[in-house]
Amino acid sequence: MTSEELQRLVEKVSLDSFGKLFCHQAIFNARLKTTGGRYHLNDHHLDFNPKMLVHGEDVLIGIIKHELCHYHLHLEGKGYQHQDASFKELLMQTGGLCFAPRVSQEVKVIIYHCQTCGKSLQRRRKINTQRYVCASCHGKLTYVETRVLSLGK
Ligand SMILES: [Zn+2]
Numbered sequence: 145m146t147s148e149e150l151q152r153l154v155e156k157v158s159l160d161s162f163g164k165l166f167c168h169q170a171i172f173n174a175r176l177k178t179t180g181g182r183y184h185l186n187d188h189h190l191d192f193n194p195k196m197l198v199h200g201e202d203v204l205i206g207i208i209k210h211e212l213c214h215y216h217l218h219l220e221g222k223g224y225q226h227q228d229a230s231f232k233e234l235l236m237q238t239g240g241l242c243f244a245p246r247v248s249q250e251v252k253v254i255i256y257h258c259q260t261c262g263k264s265l266q267r268r269r270k271i272n273t274q275r276y277v278c279a280s281c282h283g284k285l286t287y288v289e290t291r292v293l294s295l296g297k
């Protein structure tokens with residue numbers, strides 16, 4: 145599915161299920177990790193997680209409806225947050241999903257290696273190898289590789 149197709153689908157769902165026009169942008173954002181979509185309060189655009197496509201179009205439409213609930217309620221000055229009664233009601237009326245299905249969570253691990261004692265260490269974030277040294281021997285560290293580990297469901 146292309147971005148244009150996504151845009152047209154969101155416009156169609158908005159008109160069919162809400163009876164209202166969607167006048168902003170809908171885009172795929174591969175940086176969304178575990179959420180299916182996101183509504184941006186500042187410029188009113190919607191982000192969708194392209195990984196949700198593996199669950200089929202029904203799930204994607206459920207996610208679109210969920211995000212459109214935030215969108216329309218916010219623009220109308222009504223309670224647009226998950227705990228608001230108006231949100232829950234609109235979500236039920238339109239058949240939006242409460243939660244996006246889980247995508248298997250991936251974790252990036254960066255492997256470093258000590259030049260002196262040969263120990264390797266894993267870090268979740270990049271470290272500055274000019275400043276950080278091996279914890280056991282204070283030897284110099286070198287970057288080895290970045291691995292992506294899947295945590296499953
Ligand atoms: Zn939400």
Ligand SMILES: [Zn+2]
Pocket residue numbers: 258259260261262263278279280281282283
């Ligand atoms: Zn060392």
